[in-house]
Amino acid sequence: MKVFWGLWKLLSLLFWAVVAVNWLMPFVFPLNLLVQLAGGLLAILHLLEVLLCNRSLKDRPHQWRDRLKIVFFGVFHLQTIPAPTVSKASHA
Template sequence: MKVIWGLGKLLTLVFWLVVLLNLLTPFIYPLHPLVNLAGCLLAGLHLLEALFCYRSLRGRAHPWLDRLNVLFFGVFHLQTLPAPTASKASHA
């Protein structure tokens, strides 16, 4: 399963490189706005993921690094994090 999440991270990184390349040297007309739109939509989704997972990442060793990774990789980074233990998961 780690291979699949790692491959997802790699493909997400390739996507962000394509978006950056499109910003530096715009692609031909039909692709230029579509790549920008896809990049904006994915950035918005990753921002929402980071906001929703803000509290759950608070107890980690490097929470800001984890939040930055969620902004770049989204769910692919969240799935690689270890599950919280029973004592940390129950607050009631």
């Protein structure tokens, strides 16, 4: 499963590279607007993911690195974060 998430992370980086190239050297007319729109929508979505998952990242040792990875990879990084362990409550 790690290979699967790693592949999606690689494809996400490729997408952000296309957005960056489009920003530096715009593509032909209809394509440049579509790439800008897709990049903007995905950036907004990833920032919302960071805001929604902020509380669960508080206990992580490298919180800011995880937030940055969520901005770039979104749910593909969230799936690689292990679930928090819940200790059993003692019933007295």
